[in-house]
Amino acid sequence: MMLDRLRQAVDAGFAQQTAFLTELVKFPSTRGEEAPLQDWMARQLAARGYSVDRYVLGDLDMSHLPGFSPVLDTDYSRAVQVVGTRRAAAPTGRSLIIQGHVDVVPTGPTALWSAPPFSGDAKGEWLHGRGAGDMKQGVSAMVFALDAIRAAGLELTADIHVQTVTEEECTGNGALSTLARGYRADAVLIPEPTDATITRAHVGVMWFRLRVRGVPVHVARAQAGSNAIMSAYQLILALQRHTEQLNAAARQDPWFGGIPDPLKFNPGVIRGGDWASSTPAWCEVDCRIGLLPGSTLEDARRGVERCVAEAARADGFMANNPPDIIWNGFQADGYVLEPGSDAERVLAEAHQAVFGAPMEERRSTAVNDTRFYGLYHHMPALCYGPRGINVHGFDEAAHLPTLQQVTLAIACFVTEWCGVREVG
Amino acid sequence: MMLDRLRQAVDAGFAQQTAFLTELVKFPSTRGEEAPLQDWMARQLAARGYSVDRYVLGDLDMSHLPGFSPVLDTDYSRAVQVVGTRRAAAPTGRSLIIQGHVDVVPTGPTALWSAPPFSGDAKGEWLHGRGAGDMKQGVSAMVFALDAIRAAGLELTADIHVQTVTEEECTGNGALSTLARGYRADAVLIPEPTDATITRAHVGVMWFRLRVRGVPVHVARAQAGSNAIMSAYQLILALQRHTEQLNAAARQDPWFGGIPDPLKFNPGVIRGGDWASSTPAWCEVDCRIGLLPGSTLEDARRGVERCVAEAARADGFMANNPPDIIWNGFQADGYVLEPGSDAERVLAEAHQAVFGAPMEERRSTAVNDTRFYGLYHHMPALCYGPRGINVHGFDEAAHLPTLQQVTLAIACFVTEWCGVREVG
Numbered sequence: 001m002m003l004d005r006l007r008q009a010v011d012a013g014f015a016q017q018t019a020f021l022t023e024l025v026k027f028p029s030t031r032g033e034e035a036p037l038q039d040w041m042a043r044q045l046a047a048r049g050y051s052v053d054r055y056v057l058g059d060l061d062m063s064h065l066p067g068f069s070p071v072l073d074t075d076y077s078r079a080v081q082v083v084g085t086r087r088a089a090a091p092t093g094r095s096l097i098i099q100g101h102v103d104v105v106p107t108g109p110t111a112l113w114s115a116p117p118f119s120g121d122a123k124g125e126w127l128h129g130r131g132a133g134d135m136k137q138g139v140s141a142m143v144f145a146l147d148a149i150r151a152a153g154l155e156l157t158a159d160i161h162v163q164t165v166t167e168e169e170c171t172g173n174g175a176l177s178t179l180a181r182g183y184r185a186d187a188v189l190i191p192e193p194t195d196a197t198i199t200r201a202h203v204g205v206m207w208f209r210l211r212v213r214g215v216p217v218h219v220a221r222a223q224a225g226s227n228a229i230m231s232a233y234q235l236i237l238a239l240q241r242h243t244e245q246l247n248a249a250a251r252q253d254p255w256f257g258g259i260p261d262p263l264k265f266n267p268g269v270i271r272g273g274d275w276a277s278s279t280p281a282w283c284e285v286d287c288r289i290g291l292l293p294g295s296t297l298e299d300a301r302r303g304v305e306r307c308v309a310e311a312a313r314a315d316g317f318m319a320n321n322p323p324d325i326i327w328n329g330f331q332a333d334g335y336v337l338e339p340g341s342d343a344e345r346v347l348a349e350a351h352q353a354v355f356g357a358p359m360e361e362r363r364s365t366a367v368n369d370t371r372f373y374g375l376y377h378h379m380p381a382l383c384y385g386p387r388g389i390n391v392h393g394f395d396e397a398a399h400l401p402t403l404q405q406v407t408l409a410i411a412c413f414v415t416e417w418c419g420v421r422e423v424g
Numbered sequence: 425m426m427l428d429r430l431r432q433a434v435d436a437g438f439a440q441q442t443a444f445l446t447e448l449v450k451f452p453s454t455r456g457e458e459a460p461l462q463d464w465m466a467r468q469l470a471a472r473g474y475s476v477d478r479y480v481l482g483d484l485d486m487s488h489l490p491g492f493s494p495v496l497d498t499d500y501s502r503a504v505q506v507v508g509t510r511r512a513a514a515p516t517g518r519s520l521i522i523q524g525h526v527d528v529v530p531t532g533p534t535a536l537w538s539a540p541p542f543s544g545d546a547k548g549e550w551l552h553g554r555g556a557g558d559m560k561q562g563v564s565a566m567v568f569a570l571d572a573i574r575a576a577g578l579e580l581t582a583d584i585h586v587q588t589v590t591e592e593e594c595t596g597n598g599a600l601s602t603l604a605r606g607y608r609a610d611a612v613l614i615p616e617p618t619d620a621t622i623t624r625a626h627v628g629v630m631w632f633r634l635r636v637r638g639v640p641v642h643v644a645r646a647q648a649g650s651n652a653i654m655s656a657y658q659l660i661l662a663l664q665r666h667t668e669q670l671n672a673a674a675r676q677d678p679w680f681g682g683i684p685d686p687l688k689f690n691p692g693v694i695r696g697g698d699w700a701s702s703t704p705a706w707c708e709v710d711c712r713i714g715l716l717p718g719s720t721l722e723d724a725r726r727g728v729e730r731c732v733a734e735a736a737r738a739d740g741f742m743a744n745n746p747p748d749i750i751w752n753g754f755q756a757d758g759y760v761l762e763p764g765s766d767a768e769r770v771l772a773e774a775h776q777a778v779f780g781a782p783m784e785e786r787r788s789t790a791v792n793d794t795r796f797y798g799l800y801h802h803m804p805a806l807c808y809g810p811r812g813i814n815v816h817g818f819d820e821a822a823h824l825p826t827l828q829q830v831t832l833a834i835a836c837f838v839t840e841w842c843g844v845r846e847v848g
Contacts (some may be wrong), residue, residue: 001815060651088499092668094573097532104699105702106699106702107698108640108706109705112705115715134642148595169701170700172819207700213536215817216532216817217817218558218790218815219688219816220688220710221789225817227691229691229709230660230691230696231693233660235655236657259737262723263641266643266651266702267651267654268643268697268698268700268702269696269697269698269699269700269704270653270695270696270697271693271695272693273692273694273710274532274693275529275693275816276594276690276693276710276712276754277593277629277712277816278529278530278690278692278816279527279690279692280691280692280693281533281536281818282428282532283694285653286697286700287700288643288700288701294724300546329700330700330701355599366569366643366701385803389639390641392640392641392642392643392699392701392702393641393649393702394640394705395637395643401764402431418824
């Protein structure tokens with residue numbers, strides 16, 4: 001009966017939810033540009049009766065907190081975070097944080113998209129756009145699952161915090177800030193696009209910048225110079241070999257042993273030189289590398305530093321002009337959701353009820369924000385959400401039928417976890 | 425006696441010449457930013473009594489002319505060229521074009537310079553700065569050699585054109601424009617920093633941009649994507665092997681056979697990707713490659729295109745997503761100054777008189793503007809000038825004692841070539 005009441009409410013609200021998601025996608029909320037979306041979100045939550053805490057990362061000192069990632073070139077005075085809270089009058093159930101991120105990764109060349117990436121174009125079962133999948137649809141599921149509970153004539157008997165954060169794609173400092181500000185709960189749900197699976201474990205991720213020098217000379221005398229672009233390539237090859245060794249060792253890992261090459265190394269951005277006819281004097285490569293849960297960031301950094309130092313020593317120029325490594329962005333631990341929590345059991349039951357099949361689990365070779373709650377604050381932190389395709393790629397899209405079901409599953413989970421009572 | 429009169433005048437003017445060179449160096453005349461310098465130069469020439477023709481490249485249609493190089497992203501409405509002419513009342517001697525370029529290559533990271541690159545800082549025998557060596561000192565030599573002739577009480581009995589152009593470092597379209605505009609003479613002198621040698625031959629140069637695509641995916645699924653940065657490196661390696669083959673064949677060349685690896689390939693600028701955690705969807709590399717005099721640009725382009733196509737075919741992704749090659753910038757033929765011209769003989773005598781030693785020759789593995797005059801218009805085009813160090817590198821500098829001697833040698837050459845008469 002409860003399921004039917006909630007289903008009716010979710011279905012009745014789904015046209016509005018799709019419109020809400022379209023609005024969300026239309027905000028070009030790439031890193032540093034999320035503030036207008038967050039302002040809009042704060043108004044949306046306030047209009048629904050949430051008590052809204054809107055603040056910017058620049059207001060907080062977090063550099064001493066576990067999980068903090070250093071940043072370059074990002075203006076935290078514009079990094080708006082939003083926490084909407086609905087407090088139960090006389091709490092009897094278990095409190096919940098439900099969180100989504102609104103930052104999106106860059107679009108890449110827009111010519112390679114079928115429709116403009118911030119148009120919110122919908123075709124049949126799919127709603128396209130950068131961030132439609134990862135994870136603006138999840139944000140719509142959070143908001144509309146709770147709307148459905150109200151629409152079904154119910155109210156929660158525990159506190160709930162609805163959090164939309166930034167920086168998930170690069171540092172996690174948005175999620176960290178909600179903890180720094182003091183928000184806590186008995187469980188956390190983050191509806192990343194998991195295709196209705198629960199994330200059992202995710203790897204850690206580190207970002208770093210390689211900075212290589214060269215000796216610029218007129219190319220007519222190229223043998224007298226040193227080409228920083230080619231030096232950078234030597235370091236990339238060395239890091240690829242290093243990653244192969246890490247993955248060989250990862251075959252013994254209890255969580256990731258069964259996944260081929262779970263630790264990815266990615267040279268993602270490169271810039272170097274300024275003139276075709278001069279040997280380039282500098283080259284910078286922004287890189288990403290994974291690490292296993294349970295291993296330490298410190299050890300992983302030392303591994304990268306040793307690899308780069310050895311490659312540099314083997315090179316005539318770099319031996320005397322060692323490259324720099326700048327640890328900038330993600331310094332993110334891996335995380336394992338230990339099996340057996342009540343929160344997971346309640347979510348699995350909600351999933352079974354909606355999908356008619358058991359909730360499967362996945363292991364993720366990328367991070368998400370659950371680590372802050374689970375690893376540093378021992379709250380069960382569930383990563384479970386709808387289905388997205390081409391996440392971080394061209395023609396990213398949200399699958400609307402799955403979104404509708406997951407919204408219902410979340411509504412069921414919340415009613416069971418927090419408890420509900422009939423509204424007068 | 426003539427030598428002594430000219431030497432006295434050059435020496436008397438050298439403090440002023442050094443100040444003139446310092447002014448020139450202070451203009452940050454990188455590509456596209458030369459106009460203020462050229463405006464100043466036009467005033468300098470007008471003040472000396474030259475008839476001045478100042479125009480911009482955007483005024484001319486040159487795309488049909490041999491030697492023209494296509495450009496991207498450069499605003500030719502701001503590309504100011506200057507031709508100062510002094511016409512002889514009753515010409516009896518041989519006319520001369522004396523030309524220098526005022527564009528300079530980028531500075532690279534200024535932190536790596538001992539003094540700011542546009543400060544015109546002088547230390548002992550050296551005047552530092554980007555362009556001090558290549559070739560603002562040569563421009564000062566042109567202007568002050570002619571000033572010295574006047575100061576010595578002489579005037580030329582033939583027409584002379586004093587030309588300052590741009591685009592020498594990237595296309596040569598500045599020099600080409602003076603020919604398009606109709607300037608011709610019986611000989612041409614370009615005082616590039618040759619350390620008082622004559623340039624017997626120079627290679628040709630082509631610029632091109634490699635544009636490689638990739639498939640961006642979240643790095644968690646990196647095996648499903650294709651990394652454009654790594655694809656670009658495959659092409660660079662293939663072009664390095666191609667260049668080795670070209671240099672093996674060059675051992676048979678009459679002019680460059682004795683020079684190890686005269687044909688340089690340089691990946692000079694790289695840009696790719698926009699996010700550390702996404703496989704990069706694009707990468708562009710601006711490249712430079714040489715060719716021998718006598719070989720054709722068309723053949724050289726076909727060689728590059730074949731090399732890139734073969735490397736692409738060997739790669740799973742690039743085979744179906746072939747990279748683009750954009751021929752942008754230098755499409756410059758090589759040039760040989762055939763021995764035996766009167767102009768060269770007169771210059772050699774002037775050099776011998778000033779330096780007390782024969783003028784040596786060099787073969788250059790980079791282009792200069794003489795090709796336009798020599799190759800397409802059959803004027804003897806002499807490249808001979810002062811001494812510069814760290815050209816295109818950090819702490820570029822002009823060697824002032826050599827500059828003073830070369831200025832005198834040029835004055836001697838001009839008086840002999842054009843003829844002079846005493847001014848009343």
